[in-house]
Amino acid sequence: MNRAMELALHGRGEVSPNPMVGCVIVYQDKIIGEGYHQKYGEPHAEVNAIHSVQNKELLSESTLYVNLEPCSHFGKTPPCADLIIKHQIKKVVVANLDTNPLVAGKGIQKLKNAGIEVQIGIMEKEGKSLNKRFFTFMKRMRPYIILKWAETADGYIARENYDSKWISNSLSRRLVHKWRSEEDAIMVGTNTAFYDNPQLNVRDWTGRNPIRIVIDRNLRLPAHLHLFDGKQPTICYNSIKDNISPNVEHIKIKEGNFIKQVIENLYAKRIQSVLVEGGSGLINSLLENDLWDEIRVFRTAICFGKGIKAPQIRGILFDRATIQDNDLLIFRRGDEW
Numbered sequence: 001m002n003r004a005m006e007l008a009l010h011g012r013g014e015v016s017p018n019p020m021v022g023c024v025i026v027y028q029d030k031i032i033g034e035g036y037h038q039k040y041g042e043p044h045a046e047v048n049a050i051h052s053v054q055n056k057e058l059l060s061e062s063t064l065y066v067n068l069e070p071c072s073h074f075g076k077t078p079p080c081a082d083l084i085i086k087h088q089i090k091k092v093v094v095a096n097l098d099t100n101p102l103v104a105g106k107g108i109q110k111l112k113n114a115g116i117e118v119q120i121g122i123m124e125k126e127g128k129s130l131n132k133r134f135f136t137f138m139k140r141m142r143p144y145i146i147l148k149w150a151e152t153a154d155g156y157i158a159r160e161n162y163d164s165k166w167i168s169n170s171l172s173r174r175l176v177h178k179w180r181s182e183e184d185a186i187m188v189g190t191n192t193a194f195y196d197n198p199q200l201n202v203r204d205w206t207g208r209n210p211i212r213i214v215i216d217r218n219l220r221l222p223a224h225l226h227l228f229d230g231k232q233p234t235i236c237y238n239s240i241k242d243n244i245s246p247n248v249e250h251i252k253i254k255e256g257n258f259i260k261q262v263i264e265n266l267y268a269k270r271i272q273s274v275l276v277e278g279g280s281g282l283i284n285s286l287l288e289n290d291l292w293d294e295i296r297v298f299r300t301a302i303c304f305g306k307g308i309k310a311p312q313i314r315g316i317l318f319d320r321a322t323i324q325d326n327d328l329l330i331f332r333r334g335d336e337w
């Protein structure tokens, strides 16, 4: 199962909004086949693993390990459960049930009905963590939301003039580029877009550029900002107009809870994860509405004395690291699964 999850990770950044799935086939304690879900819309892990087995006659005496329940539905591809049954695989070991309502236990049932021995829950926690984005998307019907900021030792994220230089260091910033490549979208508020003029792309790492999302209720942001350069798909949520132009898609939000509707719209667009890079206004409104899953904070020894207050951290410390003169602290909700 460890190997299956290792394989699954190769799909990172390519399979969303599908989960990352890997599969290993074992005959007499030897791996005879491997595969993983490589790209959204393409064959599932089990199909690739079964196809990789040279001597298909061994399958009826083999065990198949897969980190997600084999699917039972006709989606972009036919059901994996049917393929497993067709090859009369002896035993199937699964980490997590598929919470997609189209599957949700039906895959397991199909296998059992065909007389296949099924074992569920091996490395369940690791599997949930691996596919935290997919499971959150299914359970909470919204993207997995990561809040990120850098703060001084005395709790500021910027000076009064919004200058936020000298908090994070070059290595931390490079790490953020890696993070950008791992999520479907990246989101900033109006002030961050205006004062930092960020490009929100992946320059200091190798990987795919996320969709850029900016909140600009009253359309105050000037068109010359990097965000509107047309180099990446960009969405601007506002209260004024719906419009699609080559450089930016404007989406009008109705009266009511603005940020909640933004997140609902991201779900409707099947954006499975979003990295929120500030500023404090946007992050605070997400925290207040309980719309978050993970907080990643860089903390430096420098003090500003005054400025723009950092949001209040919540959650449970999940991981920490030292990156040159920054401490990196990662918090999670603690009620994920």
Ligand code: AOF
Binding pocket: 017, 018, 019, 020, 021, 022, 036, 037, 040, 041, 042, 043, 044, 045, 046, 068, 069, 070, 071, 074, 075, 076, 077, 078, 080, 098, 100, 103
């Ligand atoms: C599996 N093995 O490798 C994956 C599964 O549109 P489709 O056909 O690609 O189906 C997508 C759904 O299938 C996805 O939402 C999830 O429930 C399941 N993904 N299942 O047996 C795989 N990637």
Ligand code: ZN
Binding pocket: 044, 045, 046, 070, 071, 072, 078, 079, 080, 081
């Ligand atoms: Zn499948």
